[in-house]
Amino acid sequence: MGKAARHKQNLVRTAMRLFRRQGYASTGLQQIVAESGAPKGSLYHYFPSGKEALGEAAIVLAGGLIREMLADLAARHREPKAFLKAYCKVMAGWMQESGFRSGCPVATTLLETAPQSPTITAAGQRAIDEWIDVVAGVLAKGGIEPREARSRAQLILAAMEGALILSRIRRSTRPILDVAKLI
Numbered sequence: 373m374g375k376a377a378r379h380k381q382n383l384v385r386t387a388m389r390l391f392r393r394q395g396y397a398s399t400g401l402q403q404i405v406a407e408s409g410a411p412k413g414s415l416y417h418y419f420p421s422g423k424e425a426l427g428e429a430a431i432v433l434a435g436g437l438i439r440e441m442l443a444d445l446a447a448r449h450r451e452p453k454a455f456l457k458a459y460c461k462v463m464a465g466w467m468q469e470s471g472f473r474s475g476c477p478v479a480t481t482l483l484e485t486a487p488q489s490p491t492i493t494a495a496g497q498r499a500i501d502e503w504i505d506v507v508a509g510v511l512a513k514g515g516i517e518p519r520e521a522r523s524r525a526q527l528i529l530a531a532m533e534g535a536l537i538l539s540r541i542r543r544s545t546r547p548i549l550d551v552a553k554l555i
Contacts, residue, residue: 504529
């Protein structure tokens, strides 16, 4: 990977991490540049429309990483109960590793930008729909009718997002692990 591409990737990864920990509004471009190690000019080169474009890129990256994690879990845990338990275990581990400081980078950013930013909102909607597709696929393979599987997948993801907030507040993984009881 070339130096320039590395700068862009570092900017996006740093933005994703900071948005996840401190929120979109509380994260400034100067902080992102400083922590990414990228030259300031690269920010404006890759994201000429500014923070909103960087926010969209961070949502796309985070959404893709979570989709890949869910797909990997789906491939390894074909039964819905086992899949959901593994998903909760991964999310609880991430929360604990962060010292209960992190949340979902997609949800954290969307709470502050949707619907005011159509580009970030659309990127977030695509990401979440992809997650729902993966979870619904596991549920459908487990015998749940496709329409009902999609509805339940949405419920599971909504419960997980709420559990991440409760986990952070309570400094406990219990709310996340309790999501496994939905199936």
